[in-house]
Amino acid sequence: MGICASSRMTIGKLGGDMNWTSTAKVIRLDGKxxxxRHPIKAxxxxxxxxxxxxxxxxxMHVDxxxxxxxxxxxxxxxQMYFLLPTSMSPASLSLPDLCSLAIKASTALSNAGLRNAKKPLLEQTVSVLGAAGHQRSLRKSS
Incomplete structure (x- = not known):
């Protein structure tokens, strides 16, 4: 899906090194x-x-x-996980659905204080490949 996080991040020019403790992250229905910190059963x-x-x-893949x-x-x-309503399970994931989940994850991570870890990345591109093989790029400037 393109929304993955490394267990170790470096701030670089903007503030030295920052270690990010590896955790399993769940983006809840309410966006939180x-x-x-330890493996847990789904x-x-x-x-x-x-x-x-x-x-x-x-x-997660489009279509x-x-x-x-x-x-x-x-x-x-x-790893990052999404808690989703069961109504989404049988349906194919559309590009707008994927974008919505990406925004929800970005907001949740920012609200958790991880925004500074992304500052060196002035631009982030997410490429998604649809079932028909057409590639679309989503670009987000920070």
Whole structure:
């Protein structure tokens, strides 16, 4: 999907080095970020969120169904996940849906104080490949 985060980031010219502790990050339905410092089962999160499912940001693709994590799967440290309504599960992910999720993730990470880690990146481009093989680039300036 293009929304992944490294477990270690460097600020560079704007403020020295910054280490970012590796956590499993869940972007909740309300747009808030929930972080887990130790592996946790998807079922633990789902038990508190009926009518929802978890998916990995790495497994999301335009024009493809959103894959669900199984309840017994561990969330991996350093990975980002989305908690989504079950109504999104059978449907294919559209480009506007993907953009909306990318904005939600960016906002959640910024609100969590991670914005400074992205300052050296003056421009970020996300390329998505649709089912028909057409590539689209989304450009966001910071």
């Amino acid at each position: 970020l929930q972080e887990f 079922g633990h999160i789902l038990s508190d969120n009926p009518n929802s499912f978890l998916c990995s940001s790495e497994a 493809s169904p959103v894959p669900r994590l199984l309840a017994d799967e561990d969330l991996q440290l350093g």
